[in-house]
Amino acid sequence: MARCTLACIPIMLAACGGGGGGSNLPVLFPTPAPTSTPPPAPAPAPVASAQEKCTAFAGASLAGASLKDAKLLAATADSAEYCKVTGTLHGTLNFEVHLPTAWNNKLLYSGGGGWDGSINITPISPSGSTAGYVLVASDGGRQGDALDASVFLNNSTAQADFGYLSIHSVNEVTKEIVRQRYGSDAAFSYFEGCSNGGREALIQATRFPNDFDGIVVRAPAYSFTELFQAFVANGKALAAPGGQLSDAKASLIGNTVTAQCDALDGIADGIVSNQAACTFDPAVLRCTAGDAETCLTDQQIATAKTIYSELKRADSTSVYPGWGPGGENLGWPLWVTGSAIGGTGLQFMFGSGLVKYWVTGEPAFNVLGFDPELYSPGLRLAATTLDATPDLRSFFGQGGKMILAHGTNDWAISYKGSIKYFNDVATAVGGASTRDASMEFFLQPGVQHCSGGVGPDTVDLVDAVVKWREGGAKPSAQSIVAKKLDPATKAATLARPLCRYPTFPKYKGSGDVNSADSYSCQGS
Known part of the structure; x- marks a missing residue:
């Protein structure tokens, strides 16, 4: 007899007559019970646009x-x-x-x-x-x-x-x-x-x-509070008798600075790049024969020196370091003298806002009479926020x-x-x-x-x-290269390497003066 597997056992038992005596042969592969059709998979949720x-x-x-x-x-x-x-x-x-x-x-x-x-x-x-x-x-x-x-x-x-x-x-x-x-x-x-x-x-x-x-x-x-104190100090100097500076005087100063300091970077190109070596004293423009557009009076020299000089407190501690010379002809009419916007520079406008609405709390306060020493507690409090x-x-x-x-x-x-x-x-x-x-x-x-x-x-x-x-x-x-772009075409008209402080872009001595490749970053 051939070897029977475990699968034969139910068949053999049925053949021995242990069942109900019928003549039907055993079913080798019973038909499975009917089952329900599985539901279709849910459609994916629509993706939001x-x-x-x-x-x-x-x-x-x-x-x-x-x-x-x-x-x-x-x-x-x-x-x-x-x-x-x-x-x-x-x-x-x-x-x-x-x-x-x-x-x-x-x-x-x-x-x-x-x-x-x-x-x-x-x-x-x-x-x-x-x-x-x-x-x-x-x-x-x-x-x-x-x-x-x-x-x-x-x-x-x-x-x-x-x-x-x-x-x-x-x-x-x-x-x-x-x-x-x-x-x-x-x-x-x-x-x-x-x-x-x-x-x-x-x-x-x-x-x-x-x-x-x-x-x-x-x-x-x-440092809003210190910067704005310098704004007010500059405004006071300009408001002093004889301290005003016309656009012609601003251009005189700016042109003098350029003439004196432009070539300190190796090329006279209209840009003062070696700022650290540019030491300008407005007294070199002192008038010798009365006021004129080609010179500065003593009062105007005093105004310029106030702007350039470090602002200090009564105890000689520093408030603000002052401004470096250069670009006065472009920057002063807007920020300092205000000639471009009606006669009051943006510096003094901003300084007045701090004094009136934040430090003194008096909208009608005469800012030209502001004494920082008298309002030092208010300035210190404002500094904690600003x-x-x-x-x-x-x-x-x-x-x-x-x-x-x-x-x-x-x-x-x-x-x-x-x-x-x-x-x-x-x-x-x-x-x-x-x-x-x-x-x-x-x-x-x-x-x-x-x-x-x-x-x-x-x-x-x-x-x-x-x-x-x-x-x-x-x-x-x-x-990194910095560029000057033509306002209309957006094409670069000049370029310089951006130099990590304290270096500056120095002309190599040859090459296109408007190309960044003609400059290298050097120290003073």
């Missing part, structure tokens, strides 16, 4: 903010498709967020200017490196003229928002918006700001060091990278103030080597406030800080 994802924000409440509007804007020659979201916090702090449909997993927050009051979301960097970023900007917690400080009178909310809180508050809301839109946080977050935006950048780095991975700081008004410190230890400790840049012909905020801040950072963090591992500083020869002037004012520092934070390449090792 970019339009639907955008409009979902309109009218929503998120992270304590009220989102007012959300619109998907089509791609243009200048930008890709993005969703524009606007919102507000506690009714007075307005913000705007641009959510690109094609996101690069990065965020860039742009700082404000003046006393804020409007939303300027377009970053300063002009080279297109911000394509794909979530872009954010806010108005500092107030709406209106950037010269008007009246909202701060006895208004602690407005003071706190403008002073230190608005950027951080909006950034927290933006994080939630980003999570809702993309399902994840930004891999890297960056900040760029100039002037008051530069102050905001340093406020973020010192008060909220974990908010941003990399920060670009341009011409920062980091001023940024040089202590960047926490920001550096979490891997943050910072680029500081300042134009040498800036008549709003002195580049000497940025030099002082850079040096103070070294003291605060334990030495220059610790500072330099996470921060680099660049002077921009011939550049006025944030942009403009005779020097190359166009340079993409956002791209530079991104490469440093994400790839480890220091800006000074990236061979």
